[in-house]
Amino acid sequence: MNDALDNTFAALSDPTRRAILSMLLEDDMAVTDVAEPFEMSLAAISKHLTILTRAGLITQEKRGRVKWCKLEPGALKDTSIWMQGFGQFEAVNLDAFEKFLKSEFGES
Amino acid sequence: MNDALDNTFAALSDPTRRAILSMLLEDDMAVTDVAEPFEMSLAAISKHLTILTRAGLITQEKRGRVKWCKLEPGALKDTSIWMQGFGQFEAVNLDAFEKFLKSEFGES
DNA sequence: ATATTCGTCAACCGTTTGGTTAAGTGTTTT
DNA sequence: AAAACACTTAACCAAACGGTTGACGAATAT
Numbered sequence: 001m002n003d004a005l006d007n008t009f010a011a012l013s014d015p016t017r018r019a020i021l022s023m024l025l026e027d028d029m030a031v032t033d034v035a036e037p038f039e040m041s042l043a044a045i046s047k048h049l050t051i052l053t054r055a056g057l058i059t060q061e062k063r064g065r066v067k068w069c070k071l072e073p074g075a076l077k078d079t080s081i082w083m084q085g086f087g088q089f090e091a092v093n094l095d096a097f098e099k100f101l102k103s104e105f106g107e108s
Numbered sequence: 109m110n111d112a113l114d115n116t117f118a119a120l121s122d123p124t125r126r127a128i129l130s131m132l133l134e135d136d137m138a139v140t141d142v143a144e145p146f147e148m149s150l151a152a153i154s155k156h157l158t159i160l161t162r163a164g165l166i167t168q169e170k171r172g173r174v175k176w177c178k179l180e181p182g183a184l185k186d187t188s189i190w191m192q193g194f195g196q197f198e199a200v201n202l203d204a205f206e207k208f209l210k211s212e213f214g215e216s
Numbered sequence: 217a218t219a220t221t222c223g224t225c226a227a228c229c230g231t232t233t234g235g236t237t238a239a240g241t242g243t244t245t246t
Numbered sequence: 247a248a249a250a251c252a253c254t255t256a257a258c259c260a261a262a263c264g265g266t267t268g269a270c271g272a273a274t275a276t
Contacts, residue, residue: 002123013117014234015110018190031253044235046254051233065243065252076191082126083184122264139223152265154224159263173222173273 004056008079011055016040017048021057024071031060031067112164116187119163124148125156129165132179139168139175 011017020034035045049069052058056075061068119125128142143153157177160166164183169176 005126006121006123009117009121010233013114013121015114016234018113032251040234041236042253043237043255047234050254062242062253067253079120080191083188124264140221148264149266150223151225151267155264158224170223175223 005078005082007055008057008075011051011057012079014048014051016045017052020045020048020052020069021071024058024069028068028070031069034069113186113190115159115163116165116183119159119165120187122156122159124153125160128153128156128160128177129179132166132177136176136178139177142177 016038019038023029023034023037031046031049032042034049035042038045049058049060053060057072059070059072061070124146127146131137131142131145139154139157140150142157143150146153157166157168161168165180167178167180169178
């Protein structure tokens with residue numbers, strides 16, 4: 001459980017991975033399409049996606065030969081709770097975010 | 109500026125450093141006192157404090173031979189802004205936190 | 217003056233990270 | 247059946263990380 005927090009913060013500490021998460025905010029994407037804007041190999045992006053998956057920030061589902069990457073914002077919950085305890089901050093509004101996603105993309 | 113976000117998230121990814129921040133939430137502390145509860149060398153803690161300082165999460169002020177460590181919650185602002193952009197989350201309430209700190213410890 | 221305390225710095229060590237290229241595994245297309 | 251596509255894995259590399267011990271500088275206490 002402490003490990004989860006480690007993994008999440010570590011995953012967020014890399015600019016490439018944060019950029020990937022921002023891209024996935026707009027829509028689910030195939031690995032190749034995720035890699036396209038970056039000036040690094042597909043293998044490197046694949047590793048970044050593994051790290052994001054391990055942190056629970058995304059999930060990946062293979063359909064045919066294409067592996068789709070999907071944002072999992074719920075993984076930010078624990079980091080939010082920690083920040084809340086740290087600074088008496090308000091919790092991030094996760095329910096509102098999920099509603100936002102559903103209304104935007106009709107996800108279940 | 110992107111680097112700052114890198115540094116902050118990376119600093120938060122280590123459990124020892126998060127524990128240090130929690131300790132400093134209660135009061136300013138000398139380096140030796142910060143190190144006391146941990147089963148590692150003073151030099152190791154000193155390094156952790158350097159990383160927290162580089163991330164802007166704490167400041168250190170030397171008075172006499174004692175170096176005092178002080179929490180700087182404002183450094184969480186950028187991470188908060190990023191999370192906000194990422195998930196349409198509410199911004200963390202930084203003003204409220206500063207008021208909380210002042211009322212609690214009378215800091216200026 | 218001397219000893220002690222506070223803390224950093226330097227050198228070292230093993231592991232992890234972020235990248236590479238090359239090969240390999242499935243899946244789809246032709 | 248063969249070629250192209252979508253990805254992962256393996257082997258490798260340099261740099262950063264997290265820790266150690268030992269020496270050191272500066273401030274304080276005896």
